[in-house]
Amino acid sequence: MHAAQVMNLSQLLAQTAKLHPDRPGVIRGNDVWTWREIDNRVNAMCQALTDLGVVKGDRILTQSRNCLQTLELAWVAFRLGCVWVPTNFRLTPDEVAYLGASSGASVMVYEDVFADHVDAVKRESGDVRLVIAIGAARVGEHSYEVLVDKHLGCDFAPAEVSENDPCWFFYTSGTTGRPKAGVLTHGQMAFVVTNHLADLIPGTNEFDVSAVVAPLSHGAGIHMLLNVARGAANVLMPSEKLDAQVFWQLVEKHRVTNVFTVPTIVKVLVEHPSVDEYDHSSLKFMIYAGAPMYRADQKLALQKLGRVLVQYFGLGEVTGCITVLPPHMHSANDEDPNANIGSCGRPRTGMEVAILDKDMKRLPTGEVGEICVRGPAVLLGYHNNSEATEKALKGGWFHTGDLGRVDERGLLYITGRESDMYISGGSNVYPREVEEVLLTHPAVLEVAVLGVPDPKWGEVGVAVVVRRPDAEEVTPEQLFAHLEGRCAKYRWPREFFFWESLPKSGYGKITKKDVRAMLVERGEIGG
Template structure:
């Protein structure tokens, strides 16, 4: 059957560069890069990667903090029909080694401060052929800027792609421990960008401006694509530390209109006294995702910023596209019908959301079941993991693993998680991964890690340990986690028990552990709201 090919997503950048060649596309500190400059640098990077033997379908592993090279690398991967594999720069060398090996990446692009991670990937991966360094390259590495200079002024042909051609491995974990690569495609992302522009930041033009406060390797990277599509520049922070005063100064200076972030960061920014020293009246959309927001924090943000909050609920597998609660559906007054307290909003444009029971049948309005969705934003499956793919897409729906209910109007309310996953500071933490590392300690016989509500971080981890020998301390366990597990995953509270409660099937019963922690007064709340 004859059919038209799909648009290569990198056309979004070249279209914007043709339309607004001299307008700024990226801003960091005193430096600005125009759209034309970025597009030409991306062309040079494509030619450089091709000279290293990269071909359509090959994978580019990227380990970097937010900077122009990280931003450019995704467009280069898309343009050459390769797959972009960015990793969270806060991960430890062993964690990144696994991602490098599992993704089968042939080229690694890394900032020069991550030499240990590069060595770990080299040792673990049989596919890695070249390392390109942002900053000062070591002996057997290539310098990023030198490569761009060597391939400057060479327009790069855009790879022909179909809608289901992979372009991004979005790493996510789930309940099975090891991270899985959710395969995002050119067709899916073209829908997602259009959908986000309709639902999250409608009316955005080249006169708008965005600011990136979260790593571009994940949700903030998706958000950056939207701004590129409309020609709005993105401001990058000069450091990977988020200082509220710096943030508000940048909002005032660049008349920032939209930002993608998480509830804990919104809370930190609006509670800081600096918010009152700078003009933030330009802000139109403050998007928060990754977790519901405590009502008290929501009210404070609305009082300080006005009606600019946008909530979206989603997962990497559907690039955030499940439900949206737009500014008009937020209100600071609890009695206002627009307040929608505890609500995650309505189905995204072009997506269908359903609450299903265990037999995969829809349940009546107001009944709790599993939140499932279908539509063009759903991923193509997990790379090299047919079993997990089949499980996630059974019955023709994407299964989120989250529990919720939908009212008669189609508005969604999340009630809990099927999995044990919790969200701390906007980052997903999967207890199974932390438990497996703790169990590697010779003095740990049994362990259970669970998330509990926390004022500052949304949720934090609690570890309950059964030791196999006396004298084991919390300090020893944290020392054991150091270097093996990213710090945001570390449990904040560690308790030692003689035994863990078990279900009739011999499984550790986390609901009973949670209840006992509350009864003992070890934790204040039974669960995060």
């Protein structure tokens, strides 16, 4: 018996363009593109790429800040049956070169301010045969807009796809220090879009408006798919730098109804005086994910905005679908039974959450163990990494590496992490990645990076360094200079401490819990 094919995900855009051709799809400043225009541009780029030899299964690496073309490229990849490989635009050229090589990308589309990234990718990988510039193209490259203009008006039939055909490599860092490509598929993403619409922004339609404040390469890109599916306009910020006043101006001007963000950005937005200067009564859903929110920050947001907060817990590997805490389960009143303080919510529709012990047995209500999840939102696996796939999906569950417990109602509470990962400003930081860069400095013998609480960013990194005995004195300034260009700034430690030695286990492994305890003991961090 043969399974039926699934919908090519790009049909979501095509359906919306037919239903609401003249409604705004993307707004940036004074520029407005309708759904028909966007769909036509996507068709044009699909035809251009096909003429240039791009075929189903090819990977399209994208290095760009948020713009119309970045949004379009997701749909171009889906429609072609290709795989979208978006990068976090803040990554260094070397970091992006690794993504290009490991993904096997044959096409690279880049915003013209990132020429160094293209050169680095081409040095690292022999697979890239086609380079397309958003903006000014260099010799041997194609111009995105020239390609679109040349093919406007063409009709393009989407590739036939099956449930497990990949459509997106969602890069997620691992504790091994190198990012891994989570393989997201057409079948999986059809479920994810439906699930997100049901659980995060229910009732969304073509009269809604979404403000895009985070990079489309990750969670905000997933959120964009939902708004496209329902015909809600996407308002892009004028710059990648967050300006709270501009944000609230845009909320008032466009009557924004939903926004996807992280706790640190919510904090910045609601603490800024402009929150009281503009009308934000249109806002229905302010979704925050990526890290827990401090209760004080949560209360202030609820006081300023009303019951519009939606929290969800989810990793890239499960496309954000683990739990949700909807608006009615938030309250600024600590005595309100609906406040659910400290919880990240109930299991997502169609997903199952379990707390398992090290033997894969379910733990009773209230006991702490590893948070595991199963259901249609779980990734197919990691690209070219069977060992990591097997470990993550052991026993038929996706293992989050986070520790938590559930209460008698099934609400989840996260208590800690098995790994050393910490979350700074909503971005996952894996210390080993930073440690590996610091260890390439000639004066560094050993280093331990760990996250410590921070009132603004949630957590920030600190690094404890042991100098090589034969090396010259090394300063924090020299180590920051060493990180420049080798490691994205959001991963940098905030502070360096220099010790004679680091505590180790009987196996010679640095014991971070002892490092943390000694930092507190020495008064170098708070207890």
